[in-house]
Amino acid sequence: xxxxxxxxxxxxxxxxxxxxxxxxxxxxxxxxxxxxxxxxxxxxxxxxxxxxxxxxxxxxxxxxxxxxxxxxxxxxxxxxxxxxxxxxxxxxxxxxxxxxxxxxxxxxxxxxxxxxxxxxxxxxxxxxxxxxxxxxxxxxxxxxxxxxxxxxxxxxxxxxxxxxxxxxxxxxxxxxxxxxxxxxxxxxxxxxxxxxxxxx
Numbered sequence: 001x002x003x004x005x006x007x008x009x010x011x012x013x014x015x016x017x018x019x020x021x022x023x024x025x026x027x028x029x030x031x032x033x034x035x036x037x038x039x040x041x042x043x044x045x046x047x048x049x050x051x052x053x054x055x056x057x058x059x060x061x062x063x064x065x066x067x068x069x070x071x072x073x074x075x076x077x078x079x080x081x082x083x084x085x086x087x088x089x090x091x092x093x094x095x096x097x098x099x100x101x102x103x104x105x106x107x108x109x110x111x112x113x114x115x116x117x118x119x120x121x122x123x124x125x126x127x128x129x130x131x132x133x134x135x136x137x138x139x140x141x142x143x144x145x146x147x148x149x150x151x152x153x154x155x156x157x158x159x160x161x162x163x164x165x166x167x168x169x170x171x172x173x174x175x176x177x178x179x180x181x182x183x184x185x186x187x188x189x190x191x192x193x194x195x196x197x198x199x200x
Contacts, residue, residue, distance in 0.1 A: 014076065042082060043070060044143050069101045136159040
């Protein structure tokens with residue numbers, strides 16, 4: 001489980017295909033604290049550390065993950081938002097994030113707002129999935145590339161998020177441009193409420 005508070009935007013230093021799997025090798029500042037079999041969220045995708053050196057670690061994404069996320073679009077040098085699993089003895093600064101990406105979205109606009117930025121994202125709308133909580137609501141939570149954010153101006157298939165300078169600089173939001181694909185995880189509480197309502 002995660003909170004959506006990014007620890008580091010780290011670089012991909014190697015990509016290796018093996019059949020339908022993709023091995024991603026990352027370099028980050030906390031690699032010495034990682035252990036084999038530990039969970040780390042990559043752009044919001046929970047992946048397991050399978051190899052480790054003094055300066056790098058490697059995780060593996062399977063076909064299902066590559067089909068549902070933007071990890072297959074990464075290149076060497078791409079920055080990836082990293083978060084280790086949440087400690088249960090601390091404050092929950094973001095919201096409850098599972099690290100299970102629901103679908104991708106496309107950035108349709110980036111607008112500077114005198115010191116902050118508004119990003120607009122569009123995702124494929126499915127009525128049945130929306131009834132199960134796969135949607136955004138005004139002032140609700142959404143995870144974009146692993147970042148816990150507050151929704152504003154949602155429509156049926158779009159929403160905006162406001163990004164402060166700290167988030168812009170310390171995550172890969174500074175690399176997101178119009179047309180880029182991001183990972184979405186909708187709020188798990190909304191999914192559970194929608195599911196319970198369907199039985200009434």
